[in-house]
Amino acid sequence: MLHQTIETRDTRERILDAAESVVAERGVAALSLEATAAAAGVSKGGLLHHFRSKEALLTALVERMVAEMRAGYDAFVSAEAEGPGRHARACIAWALRPSPQQRSRDLRLAAALLSAHAHDPGLIEPVRREHARIRAAIANDGLPPGQAHAVLAAADGIFLAKVFGLWSPDETLAREIEAALACLARPC
Amino acid sequence: MLHQTIETRDTRERILDAAESVVAERGVAALSLEATAAAAGVSKGGLLHHFRSKEALLTALVERMVAEMRAGYDAFVSAEAEGPGRHARACIAWALRPSPQQRSRDLRLAAALLSAHAHDPGLIEPVRREHARIRAAIANDGLPPGQAHAVLAAADGIFLAKVFGLWSPDETLAREIEAALACLARPC
DNA sequence: CCCGCCCGACCGTCCAGACGGTCTTGCCAA
């Protein structure tokens, strides 16, 4: 039974991965149940066995994305020294530190966010809640609220610009932006 | 003949307005030719007379949006005093100064951006070009590049968070964020 | 034997786009 559960989990995850791949490679409009099933190496009926509707698929996609986001962000928080501006510094690092698996993380987040929002804006409510959580943390960060939220906005901008493929800073520019924002992440 | 041209223009604009309304009120998924035509008070055939395909409609939507964006931004630039940090200050004002018709502008931009990107990510290429133009201007703004791009990222974040309905600062917080960013918009 | 996972054919719906038609408008020749 445990084995079965693991197998099921794997198939579910494979389907979610496949959905993200479809969106990343062919755009939101191409995300159909058939395309997802094909990309996951599963029949359409098989997909619908795991996710009873497209909405259920997108909901799961968003939930996984939020969990990943929360875990990643919290890791950055605990990597920062305690004291005023800790969360602000974590935001900066989260948005601007490139790590091997973070590229794919960004693609995941973008795919989930865009496809869910396109189908029904209400589906990204968990993302809004997570953003509110971070906002609350950053508001009690021991910084002047203007500075703290400016840092958050910048982190949002870096990430969301990537979501739309608008822009992404190269390595050296990222370091310079980081330095500039670090100035805001201290009680100026 | 002139009269005819003006009439045509009006209908085209009405259709574009209608498309934005549909997206704003019912989401990207509800943006069909039929729904747009109905919202514009025009038959489907009439709509297709003005826009030969859905893609043509979305292209026009994006073009109008970019023109509006460019005009609005340039107005903010010329409202700022010359000298280092002018474009950075314009970015801040553009993102954080609420004006009566700017709410609707944001809705327009969001609708055009989301619907075009959902249909085909390549359609928002004009937006990418406009963003690149602003980026170029801000890079030659007489500020350290890190500071300039940090301001740009913050402005992007404020706007794009609004696009997804993630967050929007209230009046007093907006003033505080503005003050914090203004610190970056001067040669620190 | 049976249960859960998975298959794939099938159905109803919706939509993009094509098409043929109608009506208004401007233009020109008589």
Add this chain to the structure above:
DNA sequence: TTGGCAAGACCGTCTGGACGGTCGGGCGGG
């Protein structure tokens, strides 16, 4: 001035295809 002609604006219908979701069945492990 007027009759008629050509063009453009707009309409209503149709169709082919894609998509979400259903259903009955097969298959393998327990």
